[in-house]
Amino acid sequence: MLTAMDYPSLLVSAPLNIAFYVTGHGFGHATRAHVTIRRLLSLGHHVTITSSVPSFIFRDLLSRHSNTCELREVGTLDPGVVQRDAVTVDVEVTMERLSAFLDGMDTVARKEVEWLKSQSFDVVCLDAPFLPARVAKEANVPSILITNFTFDAIFAAIAETPSDHALVARCAALYAHADYLIRLPGHIPIPSFPTLSPQYTLDVPLIVRMAQQPxxxxxxxxxxxxxxxxxxxxxxxxxxxxxxxxxxxxxxxxxxxxxxxxxxxxxxxxxxxxxxxxxxxxxxxxxxxxxxxxxxxxxxxxxxxxxxxxxxxxxxxxxxxxxxxxxxxxxxxxxxxxxxxxxxxxxxxxxxxxxxxxxxxxKGTKTPQPIANDGEIAAANFVVSVGARRRHAASVGAE
Known part of the structure; x- marks a missing residue:
């Protein structure tokens, strides 16, 4: 059986149309997504970013690639962890917000499905909200998690009551709709991908922004x-x-x-x-x-x-x-x-x-093990490969 990686970007006859969902909970998701998106844009593909993060994070991409990069600013598409202060989670409020989001998500999901279908996307990337995984599945578009953790694992670690654990299970069920995983360094177990199969998963080096000035x-x-x-x-x-x-x-x-x-x-x-x-x-x-x-x-x-x-x-x-x-x-x-x-x-x-x-x-007593910082290259190739596979299947089905 062919895997996603058997469809290199060279097989794409026209630029892919990629939807990239980025959680608004923590700048780290947006900054590393920025690096992968920059690579996808450099390969000539079209990327629509959907996120609630401040737009300045993507300002340079939107300016440099004005014809192929769009930012779709939305309200919260996923609830995150609520903090009492810089280092402490408010478990009660976090679970209350998760419950409210899950109970009201169907309306949001329907709108997102309609939008995905209307734009004819080839592939959906997620870093790493869970509802868009279900949305992509309902829109019949393959989805790829690009992350070092998923929020169901975060919620599970703080869940205290049976009702909390029931909410975590509902969250996990949404992540289970994701088709592929690109796993980043510093990862923890990702429940929706309990085993790593080369057909559906890829470990990459650091996806990281680098200094631009001396x-x-x-x-x-x-x-x-x-x-x-x-x-x-x-x-x-x-x-x-x-x-x-x-x-x-x-x-x-x-x-x-x-x-x-x-x-x-x-x-x-x-x-x-x-x-x-x-x-x-x-x-x-x-x-x-x-x-x-x-x-x-x-x-x-x-x-x-x-x-x-x-x-x-x-x-x-x-x-x-x-x-x-x-x-x-x-x-x-x-x-x-x-x-x-x-x-x-x-x-x-x-x-x-x-x-x-x-x-x-x-710095004078320890020698860290080297780690590559070009993970966006492998990640972008994988994304393009999945999109190419989907486009190939669609073209065969249309014949």
């Missing part, structure tokens, strides 16, 4: 001396306030270090002589990571892949109820990167200095 250029633009030690703090959902015990806010930094606090605003940018805010929307995040000596942030795919790809140590705080973190730490950071865990108590108290110094020291 370290020296970025530092000069930020006013950071080239010889200074600098930590980049990327902790969405956490407002860096007093560092605890009555110390100044910049005392989170080791002596002599400077720090940049990334966020969606640069209001009140100066936090001290050695610490200031920057508006990350104005910068290419991999440039900032590449310019830093240490990153302090959440252990999500976007951050982990980018620090690994640029060889920058990460100080991360364990997050309660985030099952994907285990895969990222055990299967990516521990093997291919530099990582130091900071307990939540020290994080909130502002006792960061020791962890930052330990992370920096890892």
């Amino acid at each position: 370290r020296a250029v970025v530092r000069a633009a930020l006013g950071v001396p080239l010889d200074a030690k600098c930590v980049l703090i990327t902790f969405g959902g956490f407002e860096l306030g007093n560092a605890g015990d009555g110390h100044a806010i910049e005392d989170v930094l080791p002596p002599g270090w400077c720090g940049l606090v990334g966020g969606q605003t640069d209001d009140k940018g100066v936090l001290g002589d050695r610490l200031r805010r920057i508006r990350t929307e104005k910068h290419h995040m991999p440039d900032l990571i590449h310019a830093a000596d240490v990153v302090v942030g959440k252990c999500g795919y976007g951050t982990c892949s980018e620090v690994v790809a640029h060889g920058v140590p990460l100080v991360y705080v364990p997050r309660s109820g985030f099952a994907e973190e285990v895969g990222l730490v055990d299967n990516l950071m521990t093997v291919h990167g530099y990582a130091v865990q900071m307990p939540q108590g020290d994080f909130y108290a502002g006792r960061w200095q020791d962890y930052i110094l330990r992370a920096e020291a890892l």
Whole structure:
């Protein structure tokens, strides 16, 4: 039997029409989708992105490929995990929102099926909302999950009651409609693909954004001396306030270090002589990571892949109820990167200095295993192969 990979892109006589659904829960999904979409566009295919993420993430693609790339901004097509703060899940509210979404999803699904059919798509990519898997199946379009986890596994890890587990089962049933899986590094078990068959699954290297400017250029633009030690703090959902015990806010930094606090605003940018805010929307995040000596942030795919790809140590705080973190730490950071865990108590108290110094020291004591950072090439070829197979079958059926 032929597999999807037996249909290379060379067999496509005309550009494919690809729908790419991207969850709005976490920028890491959108940034890695951006890399794969860029590759698909470079091969000459048409991509329609459906997502609720801020449009600036895809702005360059929409500008450079104005005739072949579209952004379809929609409301939430999937409920995510609700957080009480930067590192803690609100289980009750998360499950309430999941229940409400599942109970009302049929109307949304019907509209999406109509849209898919009206656009004559060849293949649907999912990173990684679950309802579009059912939608694609009903529209008779093959679907491909491109991810390191699925949200049913995330919900299952925090489910507490029988009704919670029933919601997880409904979520899993939607993912089961997906036809193929492209699995990314740092993965955890994906319930809808309990076994990996070469016919339906593909493991790829890192799909990751890379720095666009040299370290020296970025530092000069930020006013950071080239010889200074600098930590980049990327902790969405956490407002860096007093560092605890009555110390100044910049005392989170080791002596002599400077720090940049990334966020969606640069209001009140100066936090001290050695610490200031920057508006990350104005910068290419991999440039900032590449310019830093240490990153302090959440252990999500976007951050982990980018620090690994640029060889920058990460100080991360364990997050309660985030099952994907285990895969990222055990299967990516521990093997291919530099990582130091900071307990939540020290994080909130502002006792960061020791962890930052330990992370920096890892570069002199550890040699990570290399990992390729061109996973988008294999991923795009697989997507094109699936689309070509579907188009071939459709053309045969029409004869």
